Amino acid sequence: MALTMMTWLFAIPLLGVVTGMRTMTAMAILCWFAYAGHLPLDDTWAFWAAKLITAIVFSIFAIGEYVVDKLPKTPSRTAPFPLIARLVFAGLVGAIVAAGLNGSGVESVILCIGGALVGAFAGFLIRREIVIRLNSKDWPVALVEDASAILGAVLAMGIVTG
Numbered sequence: 001m002a003l004t005m006m007t008w009l010f011a012i013p014l015l016g017v018v019t020g021m022r023t024m025t026a027m028a029i030l031c032w033f034a035y036a037g038h039l040p041l042d043d044t045w046a047f048w049a050a051k052l053i054t055a056i057v058f059s060i061f062a063i064g065e066y067v068v069d070k071l072p073k074t075p076s077r078t079a080p081f082p083l084i085a086r087l088v089f090a091g092l093v094g095a096i097v098a099a100g101l102n103g104s105g106v107e108s109v110i111l112c113i114g115g116a117l118v119g120a121f122a123g124f125l126i127r128r129e130i131v132i133r134l135n136s137k138d139w140p141v142a143l144v145e146d147a148s149a150i151l152g153a154v155l156a157m158g159i160v161t162g
Helices: 002-021 025-035 052-069 080-101 105-134 138-160
Strands: none
Touching: 002 025, 002 080, 002 105, 002 138, 025 052, 025 080, 025 138, 052 138, 080 105, 080 138, 105 138
16 A cells, blocks of 8 residues: 555656656666566557567667757757657656556656656756856766666656566
């Protein structure tokens, strides 16, 4: 019971926060957990997320996102297109988790999208504030954000999969 509550009140929104910070990270981590058999997706519409090729493709996308994020001309995550992409992927992550848990897809999608909004805007503001206060370059702070996103996704999926 307690693990179920932690999953719905903490882990699923945390996956959304991670998606708001880095669009592909939560999806890549979720796919690896599903591929390893920790999130049962067989006999669900999301069976494709548990395939090795899917985990590899989303991992490549995530690594590409880490690189592109450090480029000076990369648009803000709060700009319309990047924000919409984050919300779409958050909804997908939430729906896949719900499929693996035989839970409510609507609730999971809402929790994940809400987390993505928090992750996108809070992540942007916190990163900007740290750079300003430390009078530093952006990329070291972005690397810490990358690591935080990965650790957050692994923690959340660890809770989801029990």
